[in-house]
Amino acid sequence: MNPALTIWGIAVTAGAYALSRKVSRRWPSPFTSPVFFSTLTTVLVLSASRVRFAEYAQAKEILTFLLGPATVALALPLYRNRRLLIANLVPALTGLVAGALSTMLAVVVLAKALGFSRTVVHSIAIKSVTAPVAVELVKIVDGDATLTAAFVIVTGMIGVMLGPWLLDRARIHSPLARGLALGTISHGQGTAQAALESELSGAIASIALGIAAVFVSIAAPILLRYL
Amino acid sequence: MPGIVAGGLAPDVSRPLTPGLWAEGRSAARAGALLILELSGLWALSRLGYFLVAFLRVPLPGNVAGMLILFALLCSGAVPARLFERSSALLSRHLPFFFVPIAVGLMDLGATVLSEGWLLIVLLGASAAAGLCVTGWIAQWLSARKAQP
Numbered sequence: 470m471n472p473a474l475t476i477w478g479i480a481v482t483a484g485a486y487a488l489s490r491k492v493s494r495r496w497p498s499p500f501t502s503p504v505f506f507s508t509l510t511t512v513l514v515l516s517a518s519r520v521r522f523a524e525y526a527q528a529k530e531i532l533t534f535l536l537g538p539a540t541v542a543l544a545l546p547l548y549r550n551r552r553l554l555i556a557n558l559v560p561a562l563t564g565l566v567a568g569a570l571s572t573m574l575a576v577v578v579l580a581k582a583l584g585f586s587r588t589v590v591h592s593i594a595i596k597s598v599t600a601p602v603a604v605e606l607v608k609i610v611d612g613d614a615t616l617t618a619a620f621v622i623v624t625g626m627i628g629v630m631l632g633p634w635l636l637d638r639a640r641i642h643s644p645l646a647r648g649l650a651l652g653t654i655s656h657g658q659g660t661a662q663a664a665l666e667s668e669l670s671g672a673i674a675s676i677a678l679g680i681a682a683v684f685v686s687i688a689a690p691i692l693l694r695y696l
Numbered sequence: 697m698p699g700i701v702a703g704g705l706a707p708d709v710s711r712p713l714t715p716g717l718w719a720e721g722r723s724a725a726r727a728g729a730l731l732i733l734e735l736s737g738l739w740a741l742s743r744l745g746y747f748l749v750a751f752l753r754v755p756l757p758g759n760v761a762g763m764l765i766l767f768a769l770l771c772s773g774a775v776p777a778r779l780f781e782r783s784s785a786l787l788s789r790h791l792p793f794f795f796v797p798i799a800v801g802l803m804d805l806g807a808t809v810l811s812e813g814w815l816l817i818v819l820l821g822a823s824a825a826a827g828l829c830v831t832g833w834i835a836q837w838l839s840a841r842k843a844q845p
Contacts, residue, residue, distance in 0.1 A: 482800070486793045504792035508799040515803065522804040529797040535787065536794050537742035538735055540759035542784035544766035548777055560838035568831025576823035583815065596820060597827060600795040605757035615801030622799055623817060627824045635825055641832035645839055650832040654824050657791060683760055690755045 474520060478528030481518075485510035499626040502658060504600075508622065536601040543599070543682070546675040553669075554676050561649055561673065562680070568653045569681050572597050573689065577696050588613050595689050596620035599656040602682040609690050621656070628655020629662045644669045652677030727782070734783035741766050 489506040499505065515525060547554075554561060573594050580590045592612030595603050600621050607617040628651055636647050644667045651659035652674030660678050664671025745765060746758025754761070769775040787794075 482797055483793075486790075486796060489792075502792075504796060504799070507792065507796045508802070511796060511800050512803045515800070522801055525797070525800060529800070532797040533794055535735070537746075537759045537762065538738035538783070539787040539791055539794060540757075541738045541741045541745070541762040541766050542780060542787045544763045544770060545777060545780055545784040546788075547763075547767055548770040551771070557839060560835045560842065563838055564831045564833075564835030567834050568827045571830040572823045572827025575826045576819055579819050579822065583819070585812075585816075589816075593816070593819065597824070600791065600798075602757055602760055604795070604798050605759055609755050609757065613805075614798055615805055618795070618799040619802055619805075620816070620820060623820050624824055627817075627821050628828070631821065631825065632828055635828055636832055639829045639832060641829070641836050643836045643839060646832040646836035649835045650828045653831045654827040679763070683764065686756050686760045 471524065474524045475527040475531070477518070478515070478520065478525045479532060481514045482507070482511050482528065482532060485514065499629045499658075502626065502629070504622050504658070505626060533604075536604065540599075540601040540605075540682075543679045546672075547679040550672045550676050553672055557645060557673070560645070561676070564646065564649050565653050565677055565681055566684060568650060569597060569685055570688065570692075572654055573685065573692065574696075577693070581696070589616060591693055592616035593620050594693055595685060596624045597654050597656065597681065598685045599678050599682050602686060606686050606689065609686075610693050625655050625658030628659040632659060632662060633666070645673055648673035649677045653681045656681070731782050731786070734780055738762075738766075738780065738783055738787075 485507040486503060488510065489501065489503040492506060493501040493503055495501075515522075576596065577590055577594050580593055585593075588611075591610045592607060593616070595606050595610060595612070595617060598606060598621070600618065603617050603621045604614050607614050632651050632655060633647075636650060641647055641650065647666060648663040648670030651663040651670070653659075655662070656678050660671065660674040663674035742759050742762040745760070745762030748754075748765075749756050749758050749761050766775070766780075770777055
């Protein structure tokens with residue numbers, strides 16, 4: 470391992486992220502969302518400076534260290550909004566379970582029908598799970614972490630771009646249902662979008678994100694065994 | 697906190713800056729130390745989660761188990777929520793930063809996936825649309841039914 474390359478890798482990632490925060494505030498769009506914009510910038514700068522991904526591995530290890538604690542911290546919004554969840558327990562949980570299952574089934578069936586490899590199918594199945602959980606869950610379902618990461622990011626962007634329009638067209642107007650749908654399907658980015666619509670939507674979306682992560686973690690390994 | 701205000705608002709010409717800087721530095725160090733303590737707590741819970749799922753052979757990601765443990769601790773009242781306020785705000789605000797390095801792996805996968813990229817994006821769009829509608833419809837229908845007597 471080359472320490473200079475590691476420091477360079479960390480610096481590029483941190484710089485790209487800092488830049489993306491500025492850019493996304495100035496020109497808000499799914500394409501300037503920090504996760505998409507910093508990934509793209511980091512890949513471009515590393516490629517231009519002829520750093521291969523294997524040489525970036527050490528930097529990756531260091532930078533992803535806080536993903537575990539970040540997942541554990543998801544318990545806090547869940548706890549803070551627990552009364553909202555209890556007040557809407559049946560609609561929220563039924564909607565969440567049905568939605569998480571249908572998006573997983575849809576993508577797995579379609580990907581299999583189109584002849585994608587087992588690795589791609591297993592990596593894409595968990596694309597609606599929040600990123601820090603998805604990259605751990607992918608080890609259990611035997612997919613590819615990088616593919617899953619890409620699918621999760623694109624799913625988040627789709628939720629932001631397509632979600633509000635689609636929910637309008639589908640005549641889903643209740644803030645509860647909208648927040649729940651965005652949080653369940655498009656995890657963190659969907660939750661941020663829901664929070665823009667209303668406080669209630671944002672709160673229920675942050676609950677949905679956490680519960681969907683737990684539910685899919687349990688359901689995906691079982692389902693993928695039989696699909 | 698009072699240290700910053702006193703040091704910042706009362707420019708003492710005889711002893712320029714030093715006391716203010718000292719107090720500011722001390723309060724920053726305190727906040728930093730608390731943050732590190734909070735993060736260590738979250739880290740320990742995450743490790744505990746990984747240990748438990750390995751020990752009990754549950755097919756669940758360890759960090760998810762850690763999250764469930766913290767949720768149980770919060771609900772039981774054993775741990776007050778304010779204990780993790782700083783760190784949870786910081787982690788959720790900057791979550792993309794910790795996650796970007798994994799997505800950077802795409803630079804190696806490039807060609808294989810990109811050739812079929814558009815097809816995969818269509819798949820992701822179609823399945824996301826199905827999930828959004830199913831979740832929204834069911835939740836809206838059930839909560840409307842509940843509201844009616």
